[in-house]
Amino acid sequence: MNGFVLGGVSSGVGKTVATLSIVQALEDAEYAVQPAKAGPDFIDPSHHEAIAGRSSRTLDLWLCGEDGIRRNYRRGEGDICVVEGVMGLYDGDGSSTAMVAEALELPVVLVVDAKAGMESVAATALGFKEYADSIGRDIEVAGVVAQRAHGGRHERGIRDALPDGLEYFGRIPPNDDLEIPDRHLGLEMGEEAALPRDALREAAESLEAERLADVATEPPVPSSDEPVQFAETVDATVAVASDSTFCFRYPATIERFRERAAVVTFSPVAGDPVPDCDGVYLPGGYPELHAAELESSDALGELGRLASEGLPVLGECGGLMTMSQSLTTAEGDTHEMAGILPADVTMHDRYQALDHVELEASEGTLTADAGETIRGHEFHYSSAEVDGDARFAFETVRGDGIDGDHDGLTEYDSLGTYVHVHAESGAFDRFLEAISR
Known part of the structure; x- marks a missing residue:
């Protein structure tokens, strides 16, 4: 082409x-x-x-x-x-x-x-x-x-x-x-x-x-047709949040999920129940615009309960915000969120981070093994105030992350990050491998 x-x-x-x-x-x-x-x-x-x-x-x-x-x-x-x-x-x-x-x-x-x-x-x-x-x-x-x-x-x-x-x-x-x-x-x-x-x-x-x-001209072909070392299908079902709140997702991510596993979608804003699945992916988006609907949705309470029982939940940026204890809008209204992660999120008038990001895993987590690095990007207007006993999965090599030095809040078997990653990073393949065990 x-x-x-x-x-x-x-x-x-x-x-x-x-x-x-x-x-x-x-x-x-x-x-x-x-x-x-x-x-x-x-x-x-x-x-x-x-x-x-x-x-x-x-x-x-x-x-x-x-x-x-x-x-x-x-x-x-x-x-x-x-x-x-x-x-x-x-x-x-x-x-x-x-x-x-x-x-x-x-x-x-x-x-x-x-x-x-x-x-x-x-x-x-x-x-x-x-x-x-x-x-x-x-x-x-x-x-x-x-x-x-x-x-x-x-x-x-x-x-x-x-x-x-x-x-x-x-x-x-x-x-x-x-x-x-x-x-x-x-x-x-x-x-x-x-x-x-x-x-x-x-x-x-x-x-x-x-x-x-x-x-127009045609680009050269890649040296390999496979993006990462993972290629085989896994026995797992991924539930992907998909609505006006969770709308920041790359096509390649969903394609990769469908190539290797079963995919179902649901709408937390609409109050859809969490589907029967082995793991949940909450993409980024605009939870701050739908905070009241999310707070009143039964889906968030169910998501929090399932996460506490061991269901892996992976959230990126808006997903991290939704997994937190509370979300305070720029107008000063505070709404309860899923309560999976020990953090309270606040919106600001100016962006808090904007950059390409590199993270190094300090421990094994849903998207990387200990010592591995992954690349992504961050762009958000919110900040997260974390509890004193919060655990981070990543150190920031480049970028701001959650507190300037770390990203990836982890609790139970779940992970929330401010960074968005692409399927080519291998992070979503590691997520599929983790939830299929």
């Missing part, structure tokens, strides 16, 4: 809107589009899926490694893969958009804000193209998409100013309907605030779909 990467000149330049407009343009030209995201993100991919009708693939070198992102890419389906970048093209030491484009050997289409510029758009693009050579990166900046550009003289000025070797792939016209509402963790989810099709189709008419399709 051929593809290209959409890289921004900075954060906030409109990469997501450009991505969705390009997906629409390619779909209108009768290409089947596989969306992807360079970097650890759950929100942008939800918008990709709302428009493309396919789950977006996660391509992050820190989380997955070079072979891992190539494997994840090849799991996609379609004629063309459109990879939305993260931040600015060269920003990020763990896995920048440029690093992902280089590892996949995909060309870069640069998204440039043209609201107040014409020739300056060309100068910016040329600078981004030549900067790759100056830092020794093997990256092809193929051309530009002009974000917030008008037609007529404005468009002609941008097109005519581009030097040889930089192609003009079209523009995204200014349109208030092409604005996605945001909240504290970023944009609202795609199922909540999908962009209107009419506005996307109008933007798509200003894009060069065939030129974009022609510039």
